[in-house]
Amino acid sequence: MDLVVKNGTIVTASDTYQADIGVQDERIVQIGQGLDAGGAARVIDARGKYVIPGGIDPHSHLDTPSMGTYMSDDYLTGTIAAACGGTTSIINFCFQEKGKSIHDSLEHYHPRAKGRAVVDYGFHGMISDYNDAVAREITSLPEAGVTSIKLFMAYRGALMVDDRTLVQTLDQASRAGILVMVHAENGDAADLMQQRLMAEGKRDPKYHAVSRPPRVEAEATGRAAALAEVVGVPIYFVHVSCEEAVEEIRRARVRGVRAMGETCTHYLYFTEDDLDRPGFEGAKWVYTPPARKAHQPPALWHALANGDLILVASDHCSFNFKGQKELGLGDFTKIPNGAPGIEERLMGVYQGVVEGKIGLNRWVDLVSTTAAKTFGLYPRKGTIAVGSDADLVIWDPNAELKVTQSALHQNVDYTLYEGRTFRGVPQIVTLRGQVIVENRQHVGPPGTGRFLARTRWGA
Numbered sequence: 001m002d003l004v005v006k007n008g009t010i011v012t013a014s015d016t017y018q019a020d021i022g023v024q025d026e027r028i029v030q031i032g033q034g035l036d037a038g039g040a041a042r043v044i045d046a047r048g049k050y051v052i053p054g055g056i057d058p059h060s061h062l063d064t065p066s067m068g069t070y071m072s073d074d075y076l077t078g079t080i081a082a083a084c085g086g087t088t089s090i091i092n093f094c095f096q097e098k099g100k101s102i103h104d105s106l107e108h109y110h111p112r113a114k115g116r117a118v119v120d121y122g123f124h125g126m127i128s129d130y131n132d133a134v135a136r137e138i139t140s141l142p143e144a145g146v147t148s149i150k151l152f153m154a155y156r157g158a159l160m161v162d163d164r165t166l167v168q169t170l171d172q173a174s175r176a177g178i179l180v181m182v183h184a185e186n187g188d189a190a191d192l193m194q195q196r197l198m199a200e201g202k203r204d205p206k207y208h209a210v211s212r213p214p215r216v217e218a219e220a221t222g223r224a225a226a227l228a229e230v231v232g233v234p235i236y237f238v239h240v241s242c243e244e245a246v247e248e249i250r251r252a253r254v255r256g257v258r259a260m261g262e263t264c265t266h267y268l269y270f271t272e273d274d275l276d277r278p279g280f281e282g283a284k285w286v287y288t289p290p291a292r293k294a295h296q297p298p299a300l301w302h303a304l305a306n307g308d309l310i311l312v313a314s315d316h317c318s319f320n321f322k323g324q325k326e327l328g329l330g331d332f333t334k335i336p337n338g339a340p341g342i343e344e345r346l347m348g349v350y351q352g353v354v355e356g357k358i359g360l361n362r363w364v365d366l367v368s369t370t371a372a373k374t375f376g377l378y379p380r381k382g383t384i385a386v387g388s389d390a391d392l393v394i395w396d397p398n399a400e401l402k403v404t405q406s407a408l409h410q411n412v413d414y415t416l417y418e419g420r421t422f423r424g425v426p427q428i429v430t431l432r433g434q435v436i437v438e439n440r441q442h443v444g445p446p447g448t449g450r451f452l453a454r455t456r457w458g459a
């Protein structure tokens, strides 16, 4: 065998048990007690550690233009950070440039990832310039291995689509086996609030949250869910940030709508107060939807525990504080929206296990398995089973990491979690049986990641 992982405690979304894992030709070929490791090219002793399926982050932004600047992480730096945090597959958004098709955007991103990404990667389509030609090409995306597409109800005048476009795309895409992902915020209301606040001289980062309160998100969530209901198709809500939006998802599900919602690690940790840090520091916390009031993170943990929210993504979207976030000095509407978090995600959610908010198996579900099932990767990814890719994380539940920007691998000059101590740390990470992280450092060449052609929704 190429690799045997011995003596570890395997943790999947459903089970926790002690067994060894045998890997050959990139896949798991044996699971059992007392596996013979003789002749194996590599043996990892995982005694006292958990062995979990590699994390799957279905929401990241790498190497993409946004708000007059460019994200600081590309497919090399962003995926090294992902790997060091225990993530072995990402699904990245492919920005559609004005006047270009979605297939053009895929062609643009393939060479940026190939030969550079160190974890496996898939692409989501993204509609930012809707027209008849784009409408026609949507149904051909699964042939390119792309089975999800994102639409924006926010960012008026830039990315926002109207209700007709939304309902038409929901109908057409879903029938082609493509899951429609929605950024649900009422773009008109947010735009009006931004203009009003700026006119009143309210220009600091903290007004980002004031301009798009929970009802702005909840209204759009309820509306989009209703439109999905009208045409009888599923809908997936990205970056759900507040209990008001969760409530809309829950109500839609009660009516029989297949409405699914993810939240992101930062919504479990930060509040509006972080946007009001001294000086301009709050700009680091400008992401959309914004950080909310202090009662919201516990409500989101609760929604993750009870199944109202189905997974945790990173929405990694990194801009340096110096020179990039600073573009919005004196005008919060010009602060590039987004924050880093691809490396902190598994550790951040694991603190919910440490603190008794979620169980161990639910953690694996939230950071890996459900993403695989939802985005056409299961059972190749997202579990530990014979036949699955040998994407494994050896997780030390007793190790601690004091998070600092310099202890992480993201190409950005800050971390939201600076100074926090996370208990539970990924020590070794394998991608299809090859060790790519050892002692929290990336090992191996660039380009070990492969494109993930995903199966259709519901396949």
Ligand code: URP
Residues within 6 Å of the ligand: 061, 183, 239, 286, 287, 288, 289, 315, 317, 337, 338, 339
């Ligand atoms: O602020 C955010 N979330 N930036 C990334 C783009 C998006 O809307 O997901």
Ligand code: ZN
Residues within 6 Å of the ligand: 183, 238, 239, 288
């Ligand atoms: Zn979004």
Ligand code: ZN
Residues within 6 Å of the ligand: 059, 060, 061, 315, 317
């Ligand atoms: Zn995003």
